[in-house]
Amino acid sequence: MAKVSSNIARKRRHARIRVMVSGTAVKPRLCVFRSLSNIHAQIIDDASGVTLASADSLNAKIKEQLSGKNKTQVAELVGSELAKNAQEKGVSQVVFDRGGYKYQGRVKALAEAARKAGLKF
Numbered sequence: 001m002a003k004v005s006s007n008i009a010r011k012r013r014h015a016r017i018r019v020m021v022s023g024t025a026v027k028p029r030l031c032v033f034r035s036l037s038n039i040h041a042q043i044i045d046d047a048s049g050v051t052l053a054s055a056d057s058l059n060a061k062i063k064e065q066l067s068g069k070n071k072t073q074v075a076e077l078v079g080s081e082l083a084k085n086a087q088e089k090g091v092s093q094v095v096f097d098r099g100g101y102k103y104q105g106r107v108k109a110l111a112e113a114a115r116k117a118g119l120k121f
Contacts, residue, residue, distance in 0.1 A: 014100030021097050022046045030094040039075050041082045055082035075106035079113030093120045
C-alpha cells in the first residue's frame with residue numbers, strides 16, 4: 001500500500017474541518033496557510049465570499065522586521081499584524097481554521113499573537 005503524502009493528508013484533514021468551521025459576517029473565519037518558508041493568514045467572510053483582512057510574511061511591513069528572527073517569531077509578527085488589520089475593519093471575533101495543520105509551532109504562535117493583539121476566538 002502506497003504512503004499518502006503529508007500534503008494530501010493535510011488537505012483531507014482541512015476538508016473535514018471545513019465541514020464544521022465556517023465564517024459569517026459576525027464571526028469570520030481566520031484561515032492559516034503555512035509553507036516551508038512563509039506563513040499566510042486571512043480573515044474570510046464565507047457567507048459573502050470576501051476576504052476582510054490578511055497578513056503574511058511577504059508583507060512589506062513585516063519584511064522590514066524579519067532580520068534575525070526564526071519562523072516562529074515571524075508567525076507571531078504576522079498574527080499581531082493580522083489582528084491589527086482586522087480591528088481596523090471592525091472585526092473582533094473570529095473562528096479559527098488551522099488549515100489541517102497541527103496546533104503547534106508556527107500555527108500556535110500566530111494564533112496566540114492574534115489573541116494577544118485583541119482578536120477573540
